[in-house]
Every structure is written in structure tokens, then in C-alpha cells.
Amino acid sequence: MSTINIRKDFPILDRIVNDEPLVYLDNAATTQKPKQVIEAINHYYETSNANIHRGVHTLAQEATDQYEAVREQTRRFINASSTKEVLFTRGTTTSLNWVAQGFVKNLLEEGDEIWVSPAEHHSNLVPWQQIARQTKARVVYMPLLADGQLDMATIHNTLHKKVKVMAIAQASNVLGTINDVKTLAKWMHAYDHYIVVDGAQSTPHMTIDVQDLDCDFFAFxxxxxxxxxxxxVLYGKQEHLEQMEPVEFGGEMIDFVYDFESTWNELPWKFEAGTPNIAGAIxxxxxxxxxxxxxxxxxHQHETRLVEYVLPRLQAIEGIEVFGPTEASKRSGVISFNLNSVHPHDLATAMDMEGVAIRAGHHxxxxLMRWLDQPATARASFYAYNTLEEAEFFINTVKKVKAFFEDFA
Structure with missing residues (x-):
């Protein structure tokens, strides 16, 4: 693929930041939007803006057709078996909360366990903490190896029938670790139990096949x-979604409303209460x-090449500590690191003065920060439109910033 041809589709990449060309390396937080996406949203608002599923007039039918066409497109993209398994949500956080409150809560009894990794994003941890409190179940942390990969051998040997749910990110937003969720799903299903996958950091970067992964739920x-x-999007196996209870109520998700009770719509609309983000879906x-x-x-191959270039050069800089797997093949385009004696926020601010946008904090x-014994880390995250020249500029800027702080030490 040609990053040069891709970059022309992203107007924001031509920005000048602090008198320097923008080098955007905060893609794990959010990605930039190509003009094709911006134009599609504008076209909807300019030509077919109407509420969906409710009207018989032309605009309403056009908007409904476009919205539901994206559901089918999403089904193909992740290889779900039916559009009934594809729910539109506000994002990964909403999706995981729906699963926790609408499905998992009804499974758990006192003493049951929910297994997570120490590397989970709060969105795939806090909902499980809350469900554990409500049901008197326990959140249990799976062990990690020294480089942040899951200790698969120990997990396999210690998994037991009280582990009703495993919640795991397919790719870490801090370490870049790519987890073997297909194997984990196989182990969980041996007990007829469930695996919930946070796909926020994997879906944008690699081919996803939820049927091949055999996960019970998948969010992105x-x-x-x-x-x-x-x-x-929340993907769920149809049999699970049939059992799952909605956690938001109102218009669209109902079948019939009686005076004192209501019945629910069929899948997937059973869960999509109110006017959805129609333009967002388009x-x-x-x-x-x-x-x-x-x-x-x-x-995925492009990002791997960028990581293969950056990782050894970053590790070679004296005073830099890089976190996560050392092999590019075992990680996504996320690289977290720290510079000795320099707070990550100061490092990120100095990088920004050179036009390089990275993230700093606990992410x-x-x-995971406690597991790493770090208050925070700096994080560079690459995507399809980033170039080898930007990767080189990033390395040179880290060196320049390091020299700056050493001069004032």
C-alpha cells in the first residue's frame, strides 16, 4: 500500500503545529478522518436527514436504508453470521457495560469469578468490578509474563469451573500486546462459559473474524x-443476545407498550433505544x-514494518525504557516508553513543540501502571497513514528532547 496516496485523503495531516508539520502519533486514542468519511456524513445531512424506522416518507426510508446497510456492511467486516448479532452503540465502553449489566449479571452467583488481565483499559475493568459487587462474585487478575504478555500456561493450568466470564482486550492500548483470544475462547468454552473481547485496539488494525475467534461478545x-x-458496535452470538436484557429503555426497542408493562422488539433493535447516531453509523x-x-x-503489515523500524532505535537510546513485547510480530502499532528522570507529560509537551503528537498518562x-511500577508512560501509536519518514522524525525528536532535558538537568 502507498501511504503517500492515503495521506492525501486526510486534510488534517497538512496542519502546521507549533510552526512544524504535524506528525500525528496518537492513533490509539483516536484516528483522523479521511475526506470520504467527512463527505459521507455531510451528504447524509444535506440530502437524507430524517429519523429512521419510523416514517414512511422518502427521506425516512432513505435514512433507514442507509443505516441498515451499514449494519450489513459491519456484519461482513467482522464476519458475524447475521445482522441480528450486530448492535450499534455509542462505543466500546457502552458495549461492554451492556454485556455486563444485561447478560453477565444474570449469570453470576456468590463466589463466581470474572477473570481479567492487569493490562485492561478501565472500560473493560470497571464494569466487571461493579457487577462483582452486585453479585458477590470476584474479579481475578490473570498473570502476565515479564514483557506484558499473558502467562498462557499458568492461565490454562489454573482455569476452573467457577470462572464464569473472561474479559480480555485482543490488543493492549498500552503495551501493544496481541492476545490469543481464540485459544482463550476455546478454554472458556470447555467449561461452557463465556469470553468477552475488547476489540477497540485490534479491529482498526487487523482482519477480524468473530466466528473464527469463537468469542461470545466482541466490542469496538x-x-x-x-x-x-x-x-x-457490539457483536454477540445470537443465542446470547436473545437471553440478554436491554439496559436502556424507550422508543424503538419496544414491541408493544401496555399500561404497566412492555415487550421488546426483535434483534437487533431490542437494544437500540431512542434515536441512534444515524450520521455516525453512515x-x-x-x-x-x-x-x-x-x-x-x-x-497490519505496514504498522508492523513501522514498529520494526522504531522499536530497536528507541531501545538503543540511553535512558529510554520501552514497555511490552520486544518482537514487532507480537504487538500492534502501539509503543509505550519513558525517559529517565523526565515525566511523560513533560516529554509529550516537548514533543508537541516539535509538531509530534503523542499521548502521556496512565492511558x-x-x-497496569502499578504492575509496571510507573506513574504514567509516554505512548506513540501508528496507523496506516503514518510514514517511515515520520517514524524516523519521531526517533530524532526523542533524541532532541532528551538532549534538551539533559542540558537543563
């Missing part, structure tokens, strides 16, 4: 894959079309 966000904010469809045109395998992963 549009804004991390070129789409707008406020739109996300933007998601345009983003999926764009990603498919580029090729998900091409994107909504405070248990």
Missing part, C-alpha cells in the same frame, strides 16, 4: 478506525469501505 469503537466519535460505513479498499492485512489503565 468507530472513532479508532477512521469513523466519527459516538458510534460503536460515517462508520464509509470508514469500513475505506479500510477494506486499503486492505486490513496491508494495514485509562491504572492497574
Amino acid at each position: 469503537s468507530g472513532h479508532k478506525m477512521l469513523a466519527p466519535t459516538g458510534i460503536g 460515517g462508520l460505513g464509509a470508514a469500513i469501505s475505506y479500510l477494506e479498499a486499503v486492505g486490513m492485512d496491508n494495514i 485509562c489503565a491504572q492497574p
